[in-house]
Amino acid sequence: MNVNQFQQELITYAHSIGIDKIGFASSDPFRELKNRLKRQQELGYQSGFEEPDLDKRTVPSLLLNEAESIISIAIAYPSRMENAPQGKKGERRGIFARASWGIDYHTVLRDRLAKLELFIAQHVEDAQTRSMVDTGELSDRAVAERAGIGWSAKNCSIITPEFGSYVYLGEIITNIPFAPDTPMEDECGDCRLCLDVCPTGALIEGGQLNAQRCIAYLTQTKTFLPDEFRTKIGNRIYGCDTCQTVCPKNKGKFNMHQIDFQPDPEIAKPLLVPLLKMSNKEFKSKFGHVSGSWRGKKPIQRNAILALAHFxxxxxxxxxxxxxxxxxxxxxxxxxxxxxxxxxxxxxxxxxxxxxxxxxxxxxxxxxxxxxxxxxxx
The missing domain is CATH 1.25.10 (Leucine-rich Repeat Variant)
Known part of the structure; x- marks a missing residue:
């Protein structure tokens, strides 16, 4: 098999099934990342949703014995909602973050990755692959950065020149020795808008996030929200986009082309009062297909109550x-x-x-x- 030729065929196929960007990286250990993650643990900055074993998060060969390279993919999601309903007195609305618009991205990316794995299996004898999205052991962002998908920004997102930071990431570890792509230069420069406007000061410094203070994390907790954050979440009922919406690199990036992620305005920006007494069945029926439902209805209902207090x-x-x-x-x-x-x-x-x-x-x-x-x- 000519690896270079197959790499080009894989890139072409990836674009044909709706993958917006694909890059390739070596499977070498992520040593610098391990040091960073260790520091995050020591400072108590982790959310608790992460894989606790730092070796599994940073040594790809522990996840696939004969790992040679990692394929990184990115799929863009929309940054604006057409015909967004406006809340008003007596009819207040909450908002789901953009990463919870349309079909749950885990479902969509797993489908695309499964198609890539099948394509590889059909063309390469003895190919080994292992894919993951978000909840896998590897850091999607570290892989994407190494694979040249985008640069790792001060707001802890990967920013791509084409789609800004509005991209979902996933990867496949494989035993095929693909030629690695070149990482991108950091283009954040002196800009620190995301750090300055973070509502809770969760962005400690460029590239360092205290997840315990991040609204995106706080909206997913199931306990009482600490007092200091209750007036800061506004009408956000899941997630937070502030550090993305202020980013100059996201200006004019609307990314409306992926049908799966087109938001239903009544789901992405729902009326608050009807949320308060929804049964589990009603909640699953209306919101079960979006990523923001993964923690169940309780956090959403708690946040809806806080949003009504905000208004x-x-x-x-x-x-x-x-x-x-x-x-x-x-x-x-x-x-x-x-x-x-x-x-x-x-x-x-x-x-x-x-x-x-x-x-x-x-x-x-x-x-x-x-x-x-x-x-x-x-």
Missing amino acids: KEESAIPDLIDLLQKDERPVIRGTAAWAIGKIGTSEGMDALQNALKVENDPEVIEEIHKGLSFETIH
């Missing part, structure tokens, strides 16, 4: 009181109590006083007191 939406008070009185989940009852106090109607304050008489959960009682403490502010 000080008085019309939501009866629904919030209902949650406070009847919901079985302490996080939802407690967050509703905090939101009722933040919105601050007399009806709401009365409900908080009444709830104090019957609530048994210590954390919820604490949230009721927080809600009542807003009365002196209003």
Whole structure:
């Protein structure tokens, strides 16, 4: 087999099945990355969603014995929504981050990677492959950077010249010795807009993120949101795009060509109040196909409550009181109590006083007191 010739055939095939960029990298250990990840662990900056074994994250040969190279792919997703509905008083809306528009990207990229693996298997005898997207052991960004897909930016995204940072990444480790591509020069320069506008200061410095403070991470947690972040998430119910939307390299990058990722405006920007009492079945039926549903409905509902507090939406008070009185989940009852106090109607304050008489959960009682403490502010 002529490897160079097959590499060109693979590139052509990749583009034909809707892969926007493909690059090739060596399977050498990611030594510098390992040092960085070790530092992140020591500082407590990791989200906890990552593979804990640093060797598996940085030594490709531990994942595929005869690893020779890694194929990196990128698929662009849209940065704008056509016919986006506008929220208004009485009809407030939340927003899912762009990475949760359209069909779950894990599904789409796995399909494309499976097609690439099949193509390789059909053309190369004894080919070995192992693919992964996002939840795999390797760092998608480190692979993409080495494979020349884009440069690793200060906002911890890979930025491509063609699509900006609005790309999903995946990779295939293989025993085929493909010729490696050249990594790109960093083009962030002196710009530090992403660091300056991060709502929670999660971007510590260029390329270093404290995931524990990142809104994208916080919106996916299932416990009470720490007090300091409650007024910072706005109407975001899943994810955060701020460090991407301010990036000059993303200006004019709309990426509307991938049909799978075209957003349904009523799903990407849903009304908040109907979210509050959705059953699991209703939630799966409406949101089950988007990546933002992976943690279930509870974080989305908690964030919707906080968004209603952000808008000080008085019309939501009866629904919030209902949650406070009847919901079985302490996080939802407690967050509703905090939101009722933040919105601050007399009806709401009365409900908080009444709830104090019957609530048994210590954390919820604490949230009721927080809600009542807003009365002196209003």
